[in-house]
Amino acid sequence: MARRQPPAHLDEDAWLEVIGKMDEVYSQLVQDEIALEEKNAELEQSQQFIAGLLASMSDILLACDPEGHIEESNHALRDLVGATEAQLRGSPVYALLGDSASAAQLRKTLGGLRRPNASASLEVNFKGADGxxxxxxxxxxxxxxxxxxxxxxxxxxxxxGELKHAYRQLHEAHEALKRTQQQLLHAEKMASLGRLVAGVAHELNNPISFVLANAHVLGGYGERLQRYLQAVHDDAPLEQREALRRQLRIDPLLADLPSLIEGTMEGAQRTADIVSALKRFSAMDREQLGEVQLNEVIERAIHWITRGVAPDLRVHWQAESEPRVQGNAGQLLQVLMNLMQNAYDAARAAGRTPPEQWIAVEQTPGWVTLRLRDNGPGIAEEHLSQVFEPFFSTKPVGQGTGLGLSISYSIVERCGGSLLAGNHPDGGALFTLRLPALG
Incomplete structure (x- = not known):
């Protein structure tokens, strides 16, 4: 019986299907190969990145298996011990240590670390490349x-060794910063002292000049009296003595002596009063707190500022009570002089004529509040939170240290009070000083 052959079109369909499947497989292989190459490139890039990190580390790094055999190390470690990567790989980490005590300590530490994320720190001795x-x-x-x-x-x-060097550098930098801070604090104190001295010099100038002028006149009177008394002692004739008396104007001289002596005594007493006031405001213990008559401090601050660096400052203040506060008179004087100086500088810089300041005192149970307002431009909103920071200043370079308000803030805090900065609704800066009341 003869076999029947399949139709020709069936053979063609089968081959087309096989070819189509082969194309699909080939296309998938190409895609898989591309994906594999991308993965290999990413892996190589990651390895290069990790290798770069290890090479750039200044700290030593190594990874070991649970038995302590080295699996990976970085350049810093290899440079430290003087070995190559091939020499280190697979060798025990304990062989890198320079003494048996360090090896035993590290072995014990690693043996006790088995939990995930567990860690420990220790100090060991490595054996350097030079032994x-x-x-x-x-x-x-x-x-x-x-x-x-x-x-x-x-x-x-x-x-x-590197840590000790870094600590030494940090210590030296810290000491240098402390010295600089002390110098700046000293500069600010000297600036405050300069303002005070300017007022003192002006205040002392008048009585001292008066005393010197009177002393000069008294010197001339003394010479004339000596000439007249010499004639009297020489028993000169009466007519000659009378003529000399008129010539030397002895009678007007004697009449003028009491007022000269009184004026000289008054000038000397005024000088003594100024010195006494200075001594009261410069106590030996600058940190000691006690009872302070606030009005006296305000009057003294106004006096020294207007007699010295701010002669055209117009101050509006009227004492209405006798507030007594806790503090230090000398330090509170420094605070008020600093605030008044700043107010004067701000008003002058803004072209205010004349510069003015208003001072008001309010007493409430347990507290005395002192408010100082000026006619300057006020404090910019972005600066309100910075005015008490050390070294912050809106003045031109070279004018002030930027420490005045910071020191003032610290002084008021030590007195148990507070110092706030703001702007007055009518314009100008407003500083509010709050101090504990006594009595």
Whole structure:
């Protein structure tokens, strides 16, 4: 019986289907190969990135398995111990240590670290490339898989020599900063002293000039009296003595002596009063707190400022009570003079003529509040939170240290009070000084 052949069109369909499947497989292979190459490129890039990180680390780093055999290290470690990567890979980490005590300490530490994320720190001695012992501050951390199984440890450390050098540099920088701070504080104190001295010099000038003028006149009177008394002692004739008496104007001289002596005594007493006031405001213990007559401090601050650096400052203040506060008279005088100086500078810089300041005192139970307002431009909103910061200043470079308000704030805090800065509704800056009341 003859076999029947399949139709020709069936063979063509089968081959077309096979060819189509082959194309699909080939296309998938090409896509898989492209994806594999991309993954290899990403992996190579990641390895280069990690290698770059390891190479750039200044701290030493190594990874070891649970038995302590080195699996990875960085350049810093290899440079420290003087070995290549091939020499280190697979060798025990304990062989890098310079003494048996360090090896035993590290072995004990790694043996006790098995939990995920567990870590410990210790100080061990590595053996340097030249054989010298190098103390290293070492941090050990467990390296684990997703299931929490310990795969080994990662050790990161820094030679203590570098740390000591860094600490020494930090200490030197800190000491330099302290010296600079002391110099700046001294400069601010000298600036406050300069304002005070300017007022004192002006205040002393009048009585001293008066005393000197009277002393000069008294010197001339003394010479004339000596000439007349010499004639009397020489028993000169009466007519000659009378003529000399008229010539030397002895009678007007004698009449003028009491007023000269009285004026000289008054000038000397005025000088003594100024010195006494200075002594009261410069107590030996600048930190000691006590009872302060606030009105006296305000009057003295106005007096020294207007007699010295701010002669055209117009101050509006009227004492209506006798508030007594807790504080230090000398330090509170420094605070008020600083606030008044700042007010004067701000008003002058804004072209106010004349510069003016208003001072008001309010007493409430337990507190005395002193408010100082000027006719300057006020404080910019963005500066209100900075005015008491050290070294902050809106004045031109070279005018002030930027420490006046910061020191004033600290002084008021030590007195148990507060110092606030703001702007008055009618314009100008407003500083509110609040101090504990006594009595």
């Amino acid at each position: 010298a012992l190098l103390p290293v501050d070492l941090s050990c951390t467990v390296r684990s898989n997703a299931n929490g199984r310990c795969l080994g440890h990662v050790l990161v450390g820094r030679p203590l």
